[in-house]
Amino acid sequence: MTETDVTALREEMVATCRKMNESGINQGTAGNLSVRTGSGLLITPSSLAYDRMEPADIVEMDFDGSYSGRRPSSEWRFHRDILRARPDIDVVLHCHSVYATTLAVHHKTIPSFHYMTGVAGGTTIRCARYATFGTQALSDAALEALQDRLACLLGQHGQIALGKTLESALWLAIEVETLSRLYVQALTLGEPPILPDDEMERVLEQMRRMSYGLAPDADGVNDVARPKA
Template sequence: MKLSFERQLIADYGRKLVHAGLTTGSGGNLSLFNADENLIAIGPSGIDYADVSAQDVVLVDRSGVVVDGRWKPSSELSFHLALYDQRPDVRAVVHTHSVYATTMACLHREIPAVHYLVAFAGKKVPVAPYATFGTAELAESVRTHISDNNALLLANHGLVAVGRDLPQAFNVAEEIELVARIYYQACSIGEPVLVADEEMDRVVEKFRTYGQQDCSKG
């Protein structure tokens, strides 16, 4: 099976989305770009994550043409393609309907630096204006507003997170859901005190090398 590794990852991380409470049923979507093959593995449209196997994952080329797979690709394929075109550093996209991030998206309220962990996305998580799901208008809204951020709220819709691989994109989605919940709860009892902009500059820089590094090199 072509790109069997990538297809299995999509199936596995689809189930992780549900288990982590980042979506329900078949909501949201995931994709993974293999630069060597110039192909994108993306989940099928409208199939519950619990029922998706590696064989169900669809392969498309950079223009969105299906090259392997028996199902229709995700209805949000167009904004996945737009993200890969806009950001050459991106190799994975995770789209969720996580409750707290989506609550902020329904308020058309960006997530500011209420907690330093927002640095998983950048100095804040901006909001892209509403457009109907699965449309070229939504793809263009995502393309226009992602900038150099690793997460973006989609107004009245949900969250999209990107990364150099699927684990990183998933981690961004998970951490930003936590920050969204903290922001929601802080706003419920008072006025949140934000992390200073210059401190966020330092944190964002530190996050560039956050996590385990291969100490055997260099």
């Protein structure tokens, strides 16, 4: 990655952080963001509000934990560990969005009450066990909850969303918050019905096909929209 690439990435990270606040999923100095680079990662600094953050404030960190510049986010361990363990993703976004955190304080996993639960890569969005912020124990809990998933809740803490790009990670974090809000509201009427695993497998296959630009109807049961010749 060239110096020009790193500079552009820093600028995009700051813009994404500000979008986190604008979207309502983050506030103050809560939350953090990291992006894989060739030899390590870029990560947001500790205790700096996003509206005051500049590209030069983004911290360069190696996978051994060494860094240059400002002090990195207190959650650098799970950012480092997730990026190291998950070569399929390049971005880790963490925030304390209100409804996701509401579920997290009750250690509730989000079940397949709605088919869009599948956007996180499985039939549920798990809630990781509680561990003190900034610790290896929290990183280990997050990695466990993220097994085969792109998002999870953190017990009595917040949420994590992963992506190949900053845009996709932000989109997923907002979607997790939307699903969390829907689930909290659905629970006021009682436990909602849950889609069975076989239906969620069909949903996940449809989502996989669409992510590759294919028609979503894998079985040919319905007419498939197609461009005119």
